Amino acid sequence: MKHIQITPAWYFSDEAGNQLDSKLFTLLEAVHRHGKLTRAAETVGISYRHAWNLLNKWEDFFGIALVDLERGRGARLSALGEKLLWAEQRVIARLGPQLESLGSELNLAIQQTLEGVKPVLRLYASHGYAIELLPKHLHELRLDLQYCSPREALAALHRGACDLAGFHLPHGEVGQRVSRAYRNLLKPRSYRALRFSTRRQGLMVASGNPLGIGGLQDLACGEARFINRQATSGTRVLLDGLLAEAGLSPAGIRGYELEEYTHSAVAAYVAANMADVGFGVEAAAQRFGLGFVPLALEDYLLICHRRSLAEPKLQALCRVLEGEAFQAAVAELPGYTPDRCGQVEGIEALLPDL
Known part of the structure; x- marks a missing residue:
C-alpha cells in the first residue's frame, strides 16, 4: 500500500x-x-x-x-x-x-x-501515544485520523463529522468535574463508549529531579520554571482541575502562561533546559530521558453512536482493540495499560453525574 x-x-x-x-x-x-x-x-x-x-x-x-x-x-x-x-x-x-x-x-x-x-473509519481524537498506534494495526480499515482537542472531537461526533471521538477522562473528583464540562456534548441514550487505555499524567522534570520537585505545591512558590499545555487541551483541563483540588492558584506558577501543543513538545522543552518542569504523560518523559512524578490516572475513551456499533467498520475496530497484538503494543508504552480495551460501556457507567 x-x-x-x-x-x-x-x-x-x-x-x-x-x-x-x-x-x-x-x-x-x-x-x-x-x-x-x-x-x-x-x-x-x-x-x-x-x-x-x-x-x-x-x-x-x-x-x-x-x-x-x-x-x-x-x-x-x-x-x-x-x-x-x-x-x-x-x-x-x-x-x-x-x-x-x-x-x-x-x-x-x-x-x-x-x-x-x-468504507472509512473517521476518528477525531485528542493526541496521545496509544492512539498513534492505531494506523499500524487497522489493516482491514481505512482510517481518517484527525487530531484535535477533546471538545472539538466530541463536537465533530455531535454534528456527524466523524464516527468516533477520542478524549480522556481523569479518575476521581477531577474527572467528575471534567464530565460536567462535557455534559452538552454527551448523549447517554444515543452514545456508547469504547474503552481504549488508561494512562498516567504527572510532572516531567530533569533527569534525577535536581530541584526535588514532589508535587504541584512545589510549583506554587514560583521558583521552578514551568511549561504548560494549551488551554483547549484535555491535559490542561486535568492540570487546572488538580490545581483547584489542591487549592493552588495558577498565578503563583512561573511560566503558567507559556504553552506547547503536544506532550512531546513539553518534554522537549524541559529536556532542552528551557523549563524545569512540565505536565504530561509518563511516556513523553521517558522518551526524552526525563524524570517523572506521577499525579493522576485517566481513561482514554472512544465515543460513538450506539447504532454504529453494528457496522462492519466498528466491529473490525473492536476486534483490533481486543486483540493481543494491539494490547501488547499499548502495554509497552510507559505509564499506559490497555485496561478493558475494546469493552463497550454505557455513558452513564462512565459519567454517573450525567
Whole structure:
C-alpha cells in the first residue's frame, strides 16, 4: 500500500547557499544517546570518517564545535550541539500531530483514487501515544485520523463529522468535574463508549529531579520554571482541575502562561533546559530521558453512536482493540495499560453525574 508520511524539515543557510545537512541532526542525537562517535556513526549508518568530516564541515560553518571529543571520555555535545538537537526535536514534537492529520487526509484521498471508494473509519481524537498506534494495526480499515482537542472531537461526533471521538477522562473528583464540562456534548441514550487505555499524567522534570520537585505545591512558590499545555487541551483541563483540588492558584506558577501543543513538545522543552518542569504523560518523559512524578490516572475513551456499533467498520475496530497484538503494543508504552480495551460501556457507567 502506498503511504504518504510528512516530516518537518528546516535548514540553516548562509549567503553562499550552504545548507545544514539533515543527517547532522541524526548524528547529534546518536552522540547524545551513546556518548561515543564510533557508536553514533554505526547507529546512523555512516563511516567514522564520514561522521568526522560531517562534524568538521558544520563546525567550520558555525565557527564553533558541535561535539566535544576527549581521549578516554568519549564524545558529548557542545552547548551549540545541544541547542541544535533540541531545536530539531521541538520542531518534530510540536508539528508531529498536525502533520499526521494532514498525511491521513492525503493518504485517504490518494488511496480512494487508486482503489475506489471504500468504507472509512473517521476518528477525531485528542493526541496521545496509544492512539498513534492505531494506523499500524487497522489493516482491514481505512482510517481518517484527525487530531484535535477533546471538545472539538466530541463536537465533530455531535454534528456527524466523524464516527468516533477520542478524549480522556481523569479518575476521581477531577474527572467528575471534567464530565460536567462535557455534559452538552454527551448523549447517554444515543452514545456508547469504547474503552481504549488508561494512562498516567504527572510532572516531567530533569533527569534525577535536581530541584526535588514532589508535587504541584512545589510549583506554587514560583521558583521552578514551568511549561504548560494549551488551554483547549484535555491535559490542561486535568492540570487546572488538580490545581483547584489542591487549592493552588495558577498565578503563583512561573511560566503558567507559556504553552506547547503536544506532550512531546513539553518534554522537549524541559529536556532542552528551557523549563524545569512540565505536565504530561509518563511516556513523553521517558522518551526524552526525563524524570517523572506521577499525579493522576485517566481513561482514554472512544465515543460513538450506539447504532454504529453494528457496522462492519466498528466491529473490525473492536476486534483490533481486543486483540493481543494491539494490547501488547499499548502495554509497552510507559505509564499506559490497555485496561478493558475494546469493552463497550454505557455513558452513564462512565459519567454517573450525567
